[in-house]
Amino acid sequence: MKTLDHDAVVIGAGPAGLLTAWTIAARRHDVAVLEEHPKVGEPDHCAGLLSLSGLKILGLEPPQQVIQNTVRAARIYAPSGRSLLVERGRHEAVVVDRRKFDAWLAERAVQAHASIITGVKVRALKTHDGSVVGVETLEDGAVVQRKAIVTIDAEGVQGRLSGSVGLPMIHRTSKYPAYQYEVQGADVDDDLVEMYYGRQTAPGFFAWIIPLGDGRARVGLASDFKSKPRLEAVMRHHPIISGKLVKASVLRGIGGTVLVGLPVKKTFMSGLVVVGDAAGMVKATTGGGVVFGGISGKIAGKTAALAVSERDASARSLGRYETSWRSLLLGQMRAMYLAQRAISSFSDRGLDSLVKNADELSLTDTVKREGDMDMQGTTIAGLLANPRTMIALLSAARYISPRF
Numbered sequence: 001m002k003t004l005d006h007d008a009v010v011i012g013a014g015p016a017g018l019l020t021a022w023t024i025a026a027r028r029h030d031v032a033v034l035e036e037h038p039k040v041g042e043p044d045h046c047a048g049l050l051s052l053s054g055l056k057i058l059g060l061e062p063p064q065q066v067i068q069n070t071v072r073a074a075r076i077y078a079p080s081g082r083s084l085l086v087e088r089g090r091h092e093a094v095v096v097d098r099r100k101f102d103a104w105l106a107e108r109a110v111q112a113h114a115s116i117i118t119g120v121k122v123r124a125l126k127t128h129d130g131s132v133v134g135v136e137t138l139e140d141g142a143v144v145q146r147k148a149i150v151t152i153d154a155e156g157v158q159g160r161l162s163g164s165v166g167l168p169m170i171h172r173t174s175k176y177p178a179y180q181y182e183v184q185g186a187d188v189d190d191d192l193v194e195m196y197y198g199r200q201t202a203p204g205f206f207a208w209i210i211p212l213g214d215g216r217a218r219v220g221l222a223s224d225f226k227s228k229p230r231l232e233a234v235m236r237h238h239p240i241i242s243g244k245l246v247k248a249s250v251l252r253g254i255g256g257t258v259l260v261g262l263p264v265k266k267t268f269m270s271g272l273v274v275v276g277d278a279a280g281m282v283k284a285t286t287g288g289g290v291v292f293g294g295i296s297g298k299i300a301g302k303t304a305a306l307a308v309s310e311r312d313a314s315a316r317s318l319g320r321y322e323t324s325w326r327s328l329l330l331g332q333m334r335a336m337y338l339a340q341r342a343i344s345s346f347s348d349r350g351l352d353s354l355v356k357n358a359d360e361l362s363l364t365d366t367v368k369r370e371g372d373m374d375m376q377g378t379t380i381a382g383l384l385a386n387p388r389t390m391i392a393l394l395s396a397a398r399y400i401s402p403r404f
């Protein structure tokens with residue numbers, strides 16, 4: 001059997017894995033990224049909405065060819081059709097083509113001397129005396145062992161390798177199916193993201209329209225089951241969405257899974273760290289995981305590089321990764337998870353009441369002042385400190401009806 005040695009091996013060339021690899025390579029260590037698909041970024045499974053503040057935290061300035069559009073506000077629709085405009089008077093986010101975004105991240109990592117090896121699926125983690133010591137792959141029909149001081153699991157939402165060595169995996173109830181069509185000829189505002197809530201529309205989550213400019217848009221939906229047929233029904237029959245799509249034609253469709261839960265309870269062991277979707281690093285309110293996954297990847301990269309320098313990938317050494325991401329992200333993730341649970345526990349009448357009261361009591365003022373697309377926990381805390389939020393919540397509370 002062929003055996004190769006690396007300082008670090010990253011499983012999966014999504015944003016989390018690529019940012020981890022770039023961080024390790026930039027510290028002059030030998031890192032190989034193994035990607036099962038022949039091309040980085042494909043097939044894509046994303047709406048591509050990334051906040052400008054999140055990109056800044058990641059230190060990323062995507063080039064023009066990656067960016068498809070810029071948006072300044074979000075309109076949130078209650079089941080009744082009443083809506084709230086959430087804006088802060090400036091551009092908040094970009095919409096990227098994830099295929100090009102991931103390819104650009106890969107290029108950056110290669111420039112820093114990371115190796116990216118495509119068309120190679122990691123079949124198993126290799127262990128020795130309770131530590132992960134690398135991976136086993138099948139390459140050109142031959143079994144290959146790639147040994148590493150640190151292995152990084154960045155497999156994404158369907159990840160199962162860290163579970164095979166005893167780390168906790170994401171619970172299936174935190175995974176919602178999602179579907180999205182890219183359309184042209186839609187009648188939408190080019191700088192406004194739209195989110196549609198309601199049990200009839202998207203039980204447990206929401207439907208979205210993300211404009212790409214010139215009448216092109218991504219129209220998607222995630223819910224706890226049957227997301228694709230629900231999306232198709234919504235595109236045909238939803239009183240507002242269908243009206244915007246009368247002249248639209250579908251360019252392509254993609255499916256995927258969004259995460260709506262909390263991160264896994266343990267993300268490291270001797271020789272291994274877990275990053276990105278594989279570790280549940282997402283905003284439960286939207287399922288967005290590029291920014292939090294990227295932050296976790298950069299922290300993991302720094303921890304892994306230090307472990308390589310010190311030749312110490314013990315659980316104690318790699319545990320520094322978990323301490324760092326927890327102190328930075330866990331409070332935010334918990335607040336978003338609770339907010340998501342609360343929203344999905346309201347019946348449609350409850351959501352109508354909430355949006356109506358939020359509008360009448362000007363709760364969006366708090367969002368204008370303190371809003372952040374990623375660190376929403378801070379905004380949620382600001383809202384809860386506002387007595388008018390309590391009025392809105394109390395009057396909607398009679399419509400709480402949990403779904404089981």
Ligand SMILES: Cc1cc2nc3c(=O)[nH]c(=O)nc-3n(C[C@H](O)[C@H](O)[C@H](O)COP(=O)(O)OP(=O)(O)OC[C@H]3O[C@@H](n4cnc5c(N)ncnc54)[C@H](O)[C@@H]3O)c2cc1C
Pocket residue numbers: 011012013014015016017034035036037041045046047048049050120121122123154155156157178179180220255256257258275276277278282287288289290291293
């Ligand atoms: C419909 C939809 C819309 C979304 N919209 C947004 C959005 O607008 N903004 C946002 O921030 N997030 C969004 N997300 C979530 C976002 O796509 C993920 O959070 C993000 O891609 C996670 O990055 P990652 O690097 O952890 O995993 P991924 O991007 O999934 O990358 C994992 C990679 O690992 C590879 N891999 C897996 N197993 C192996 C193996 N055994 N061997 C080798 N390679 C392997 C996979 O092929 C893949 O390339 C959306 C998700 C969906 C489904």
